[in-house]
Amino acid sequence: EPEVTQTPSHQVTQMGQEVILRCVPISNHLYFYWYRQILGQKVEFLVSFYNNEISEKSEIFDDQFSVERPDGSNFTLKIRSTKLEDSAMYFCASSGINRGGSEQFFGPGTRLTVL
Amino acid sequence: KNEVEQSPQNLTAQEGEFITINCSYSVGISALHWLQQHPGGGIVSLFMLSSGKKKHGRLIATINIQEKHSSLHITASHPRDSAVYICAVHRSQGNLIFGKGTKLSVKP
Numbered sequence: 001e002p003e004v005t006q007t008p009s010h011q012v013t014q015m016g017q018e019v020i021l022r023c024v025p026i027s028n029h030l031y032f033y034w035y036r037q038i039l040g041q042k043v044e045f046l047v048s049f050y051n052n053e054i055s056e057k058s059e060i061f062d063d064q065f066s067v068e069r070p071d072g073s074n075f076t077l078k079i080r081s082t083k084l085e086d087s088a089m090y091f092c093a094s095s096g097i098n099r100g101g102s103e104q105f106f107g108p109g110t111r112l113t114v115l
Numbered sequence: 116k117n118e119v120e121q122s123p124q125n126l127t128a129q130e131g132e133f134i135t136i137n138c139s140y141s142v143g144i145s146a147l148h149w150l151q152q153h154p155g156g157g158i159v160s161l162f163m164l165s166s167g168k169k170k171h172g173r174l175i176a177t178i179n180i181q182e183k184h185s186s187l188h189i190t191a192s193h194p195r196d197s198a199v200y201i202c203a204v205h206r207s208q209g210n211l212i213f214g215k216g217t218k219l220s221v222k223p
Contacts (some may be wrong), residue, residue, distance in 0.1 A: 037156075
């Protein structure tokens with residue numbers, strides 16, 4: 001069964017460093033998402049991506065964040081200068097045809113720890 | 116005010132019990148999801164609903180669009196059902212808004 005994969009599963013970094021979180025969405029999906037979950041809190045939407053551009057982003061997704069689909073398979077989230085408060089679980093998801101009403105498939109997440 | 120409210124926040128049940136988790140929302144939606152988050156953190160989609168009722172095994176999800184309310188039922192609960200159950204709504208624009216989740220613990 002196709003699935004969304006994410007690497008690494010756990011990333012530890014120093015404050016101020018750049019990190020890149022990687023995701024491989026399901027191959028025939030068209031919409032891609034990043035979410036984050038700070039420990040003990042609810043999941044929050046960061047950004048959605050379609051047709052090689054951002055289609056929507058939340059207030060959380062500021063200039064420190066960027067997304068890219070560098071090739072036909074990977075979807076990356078870059079945090080330019082990490083802060084302590086960026087420590088969270090980051091989930092990638094993908095969906096098929098209809099962004100507004102299509103089931104989203106989640107990856108297993110990357111736990112980011114900023115020291 | 117949270118746009119998606121779930122109740123209860125925590126739920127402990129004995130194996131075999133019938134379980135109901137509720138979700139209310141205050142925004143216009145195109146669909147509602149029920150998700151399961153395991154202790155390790157992974158999220159699995161259980162249902163996506165835009166009307167009526169869906170059933171998958173021992174799980175049943177219902178939605179009342181007029182009342183902006185959805186319920187997730189688990190029949191004959193089992194310890195392996197222990198997880199956090201999350202209600203999330205697709206706003207009309209498309210991104211998901213998540214509830215805080217209901218932590219379910221089923222005791223043998």
